[in-house]
Structures are given as structure tokens and as C-alpha cells.
Amino acid sequence: MDFLLDPNIAYLILLGGILLGLLAIVTPGTGLLEAGAFICIALAGYAVYNLSVNWWALLVLALSIVPFLYAVQKPKREIYLGISIFMLVAGSVFIFATDGWRPAVNPLVALLSSGMAAAFIWIVVRKSVQAAVARPSHDLDALVGQVGEARTAVHDDGSVYVGGELWSARSGSKIPAGSHVRVIRREGFVLVVDKVNVE
Numbered sequence: 001m002d003f004l005l006d007p008n009i010a011y012l013i014l015l016g017g018i019l020l021g022l023l024a025i026v027t028p029g030t031g032l033l034e035a036g037a038f039i040c041i042a043l044a045g046y047a048v049y050n051l052s053v054n055w056w057a058l059l060v061l062a063l064s065i066v067p068f069l070y071a072v073q074k075p076k077r078e079i080y081l082g083i084s085i086f087m088l089v090a091g092s093v094f095i096f097a098t099d100g101w102r103p104a105v106n107p108l109v110a111l112l113s114s115g116m117a118a119a120f121i122w123i124v125v126r127k128s129v130q131a132a133v134a135r136p137s138h139d140l141d142a143l144v145g146q147v148g149e150a151r152t153a154v155h156d157d158g159s160v161y162v163g164g165e166l167w168s169a170r171s172g173s174k175i176p177a178g179s180h181v182r183v184i185r186r187e188g189f190v191l192v193v194d195k196v197n198v199e
Helices: 007-026 032-050 055-063 065-073 078-093 107-133
Strands: 147-150 159-162 165-170 180-187 190-195
Touching: 007 032, 007 065, 007 078, 007 107, 055 065, 055 078, 065 078, 065 107, 078 107, 147 190, 159 180, 159 190
Parallel strands: 165 190
Antiparallel strands: 147 159, 147 180, 159 165, 180 190
8 A cells, every 4th residue: 555655646546535525415326426435535544644744734625615515505606616626726735745835746746637626626516506406497387377278178188288298187177179278286297277268
């Protein structure tokens, strides 16, 4: 495990663990991201334990989760995501130290990997948050209250054209084909409708 004591390798493993952890927060589910993050952070923890570390950088790295969590709760909080990314990059680059404060990580490795990680987090996290809060494009509850047309006679069963689609429907009273109908509720994929007079 001596290869883990190279600051460049430890930095890349730590950065990978942080990326996997952040992705696990915004896209939970399979457990693979969580497991990968745990393994990477455990390996990086071995390096942190054995190498010279800037404790202030470790604190900045830990605190970067606060603006990140605030940013992923709702869209339109990109400034907090940017702050979190800046703290993440600064904390991870300076975590392994030489001469008390200088980063032990090769500047080229730090620049390339932190730049790619920052761009990845910015794009993926923003898109994940937008997808999580977006209203489904086919929201069946949005059909309630819409007006459509009876394509067949509707009573115990029938067909209506509502919201650009043909639906199975039923009504408490007989509605002739061609009449305008309003959706009063939805029962599964069957719309319950009433006849309406459209001026």
C-alpha cells in the first residue's frame, strides 16, 4: 500500500471519492456510488493518516458539503454550488503539504484533475437537480379540469380526446359522441368526465 503514500495518487483517489460521494447525494439508489465513495475515501484516509496534512485544508474540504447540500435542495442556487466547488478544489489541492503550507501535489496534476472535476460537478449536479425538481412531462393529474371531446358515446365506458391523447372514460350520465367534456377526476387510466357547454 506504499503507492497510496504518493501525494499525487492519494489526491486523485481522494478526488474520486469526493466525486462519487457527491454523485451519490444527488442520484441515490443503487449503492454502487456510495460503495465506491467509501472505498476511495477509506484509501485516501490511509494517506491522510500517514502523510503530512494541512488541517485547515481538511476543514475547508469538510465544510464544502454545506453549500453543496444547500445548492442541491432547490434549483437556481448555482452560486452555492460554485462556492462548494471552489472549497472542494482548494481543500483537496492543499490537503497534502510540504514545508508546512505548500501543496505536495504536482501542480499540473492538480490543475487538470481539479478542473475536470469542477466542470463535471458543475454540469452533472446542476442537471441532476433540475431533473429531480422538474414536473413530469406527462403528469396525469394535470388532466383534471381539462376540456376535451367525446369521441364515442360515454356512460359506463367510452373514449374522449383530452390533452392531445385518446383516453378511456366514463360518466355518471350519458354523453353523446362529439360533445365537449370536462375531466372531473382520474381513476387509474380512466377519466371520469361530465358534459360541458362550450360557448
